[in-house]
Amino acid sequence: MQRIPARLPGTASEQAGKADACAGCPNQQLCATAPKGPDPDIAVIRDRLATVRRKILVLSGKGGVGNSTFTGQLAFSPAAVPDHALQVGVVDVDICGPSIPRVMGVEGERVHQAMTGWQPVYADDNLAVMSVGFLLRESADAVIWRGPKKNGLIKQFLKDVDWGELDYLLVDTPPGTSDEHLSLVQYLRDAGVDGALVVTTPQEVALADVRKELNFCKKVGLRVLGVAENMAGFVCPNCKGASEIFPATSGGARRMADEFGVPFLGSVPLDPLIGKSCDHGESFVEKYPESPASTAFMAIVQALREQIERT
Template sequence: MTEVITTSINLTAPEPEHCPGPESEAAGQADACAGCPNQEICSSQTPIGPDPDMAVINERLSIIKHKLLVLSGKGGVGKSTFTTMLSWALAADEDLEIGAMDLDICGPSLPRMLGNVEHETIHSSNSGWTPVYVNDNLAMMSIAFMLPDQDSAVIWRGAKKNGLIKQFLKDVDWGSHLDYLVVDTPPGTSDEHLSVTTYLKESGIDGALIVTTPQEVALLDVRKEIDFCRKAGIKILGLVENMSGFVCPGCSKESKIFKPTTGGGELLAKEMGIAFLGSVPLDPRIGKSCDRGENFLDLYPDSPASTAILDVVDALRDAVE
């Protein structure tokens, strides 16, 4: 079992509520630190000057040609599912080397959905951490490979999450060359998003793919995600509307089940001035394939969902390359 980083700072009292964490850049300086017996200890641990790990991260990531973030803002819109489909579709080109990184630290799902390899473990060597290979040209990294069992909860503060993300970027050995690194992020605009954008800033991020569903409830959070990307200086490659209809497995006809109340993803993309990459209907066999870790695109190539997903992938590759 690979050991992840842990706090080595000796505190004189328990961490107070809303503590930023002794390894955070705000340690000893946040509002919650006022009056805390640990304030002086934490303040002395705050790094001064450039992060020495950035040079190591940049060197490690220099072998990666394209880096893509998959964002949503809203949970339950199929972001991890689409990350899985995107990874399968890119890896279908045997000339490409693909990496998938699962940054949903509290709810990692890619190891089950992408090859059903959640029982695998990663190995450490002089060259770094070896990711788990789903096939010859598709590798994956996730905290799920480090947990003692599948039901173990990850109950971490932000500083520890940030530390693990840094280790993923600094220590994972993707080999001599990687054409695409697809990064699956959790919902929202918080610690994980800030960390990965900060650490990837110097090495470069090609852009973000934003996933939504037609309902206004999802679009509300997607607007915040778009605002986050613009404030963080991340190029938005496009918006894809997932679950835009329902594909009957028997007759393959499509019907609307989540009807947009305000125009859906296409109108939102037009209003926000970003590219609309397409709509992907809901096929129940997608969920079944993900549960089994199987490649839906290979199993059901005639599904309208497969056609729509591949069209989005082609548009995404055009935007990147």
């Protein structure tokens, strides 16, 4: 097996694809012919998002922890506060698994082009949504794309969508620390991204991957606004009694947050009505305000706001 050279010129270098260290790399031709220098679209994205006050990435290193569910209900929560009338946007960059349209109750809608750019779909007067799900012919169609095409669509969502004036823009991301995440950090570099909310569940099999997500944030210089623990126990919708479903054998999200020196925002119990609300595209906190999970969601929203303001 050929050893990978230790010193590579980098994709933005004039020597990319031409240096001796590039010999044998499968991407040599691509690097040699790609445009060099700063990406001009980064400035376009900065200008487009200038009217968005706060930009937050919602990350999870593990699939199945409820990242999209959490993003959707978080978006509903501040948008539902009547005293504040906050304008909220959700951009779904989970290209291969776009579940945000269903979670937000706008499945089957289509994107429209206007003079000012793509128009987001509105789940409510103050809740805008953009997803690849709006571009598919059928909701069950598979998105079989390689990295460059996915990254190109993410860039379009940021620079070509007319988001207007927003208080919050939440970015729902797929699991992992791959192309989509690196592209987001790069594209939002000059737009003033506020940081990341990291979602996990209590069991160690999830925490092990979420630790990688926290390390990713550290390496790319992305501030961690806090860790939120999802499915922390089960709440019976009838008796309101709670029981543990996913044991926190290693101390759960709170201990992990302490290890990394990042804020722990709170825990949301597993309530079957959350899944029902997502299937029907409803705001769980509005429909079931008496649920302990609704109280937990709103507490996390408040804790997240407090962390954002500490800049």
